[in-house]
Amino acid sequence: MCEQACAKQNGIPYDDSIAHEEKLSAHKVTAVTTHGDKFMRKLCMNCLTPTCVSVCPVGALQKSADGPVSYDASRCMGCRYCMMACPFQVPTYEWDKRLPVVRKCTMCASRVAQGLQTACAEICPTGATKFGDRDALIAEARQRISSNPASYYEHIYGIEEVGGTSVLLLAAIPFPELGVRADLPRTPMPLLTWNVLSEIPNVVTTMGVLLSGIWWLTHRRAEVAAAERAEEEAKWPKSGAGPK
């Protein structure tokens, strides 16, 4: 049901054949995946320090204070670096369109801004998807695990993964068995590139001074040599000098 509500919210057609596809694509921004008798939902994790936001050269992806990572299609030039960089492989592309855009769950940014729940949480009849304040959700998750340790795998996915995410996952079995990567770093990914990018001003100044210095030295040497030669010639004028 969440898939259908999500498709409606995002203005994407939905039918039975799409329902059977268990992966994210341009026409499916959330997918329920089956793992034996267990289910898991795949959707954008809406990271607290999103990789996609950091890599987008035109700032088409933005993280808002209330959680959603939104996408402005009018800025996007289609370099697909966000797809390349996302540790969860979430953003998808409209490959068959002539002028494609990126597709991803944006945590119903417009609804959340109005104080509403996301479409998937609102429609969920079993309460498997819940919407709320992140801290309150974490507290509830901890309480659920401690009061019922037999039915939960003891980990809240998303508190620390890649620096924390706005979507949190609870499961009965270890996450890799549900197709969720457990090997991601605990630090925000954007640091990996920022550590290098932040050195640019230093590189530019150092190289500027260094190169100018080398140029001055090498040319000064040539100038001095020429001047000395001229002086020498001035001291001992050649015999053939002067007008004929």
Place this chain on the structure above:
Amino acid sequence: MAEKRRWPQITFWQAVFFAVLLAGFYATYLRVVRGLGGATNLNDQFPWGLWIGFDVLCGVGLAAGGFTLAAIVHIFNIERYKPILRATILTAFLGYVLVIVALLFDLGRPYRVWHPLVMWNPRSVMFEVAWCVTLYTTVLALEFAPVVFERYGWEKPLRWMRALSIPLVILGVILSTLHQSSLGSLYLIVPEKLHPLWYTPLLPLFFFVSSVCAGLAMTIFESWQSSRAFGKQLELPLLASMGRVLAVLLAFYLTLRCLDLLNRGVLSLLFHRRLENYLFLLEIALFLAPMLLLFRRSSSTSAASLYGCAVMVLFGFVANRLNVSVTGIEAGTGISYLPKWTEIAITLMIVALGFAIFRFAAKHLPIFEVEKSEKKRAQSALLTAPGD
């Protein structure tokens, strides 16, 4: 003999050229009409393919001869390399223009290619690359402009350009250092996708050093090519000493790569019989072999072996970039990708256009005439010098 043999060769290459062009035009049509999905084998799991891996990464790297030689001649004031500077600047300029053309094929919405110049995100490596490539292409155009001005005898702009030349060269070297390394930084963000043989925090450094190697190799390769095509004499001693610099740089690069693999403790990965390991060894061998050859005095002074070494380095460079962008990502994610024929056809078309434009420019612009004009100036200096 040589004259006779050259003619059929040229017509054969012309036939190849037009065939490549035709296939490229058809592939371009398919790219426009059917979109990226119809013209490429890219998908959501593998969004960057041959166009990024070869056309962009290799294109920019092979054009590195431009800033390397400009620095040698203008900053380090080693004037003997001046005769090949113009040809190198021209190749670099063409290289960058063609990289931009390739990018237009790869972008989902090519008409928005200018967006990063207006819509900023300084935290993005791609943003930095976009700015550097734009600025450096402009710098290259300005560095090459005097050749055009000379051809048409425009004295005034020529004088302005001379005054600007040193700041331009310095700016060019800085911009090149930044974006050559940044192409490596692009992959710093995918530690979970790029195979550990290639993923290292030193990627930017490796990309920079190997681009200088490729730049030098490209300069040797080009000098040989133009000496054959235009009957110019090969500046052998010049190229030989360049070959020795190349050998030292290759040694430096390979030592760093080895140390990096050792320090990260991933050398043991090489003991598995896997495709990516063979491709890794190929990449290393294509740098190691020319390095050893160039260190031998006999081979660094023969034109044929110099040329052979340069070609090996160029292939090794291309192998490295394709390994990072394709092999390494395939091995790291388990997703396989083979470029579609359209991707290859468009790539070949872009390469062929590069060759054709270079030939055309070399024929009609005074690229190899620095020497002549320099000699003329020297002669006239002799004439005006009071009897000697």
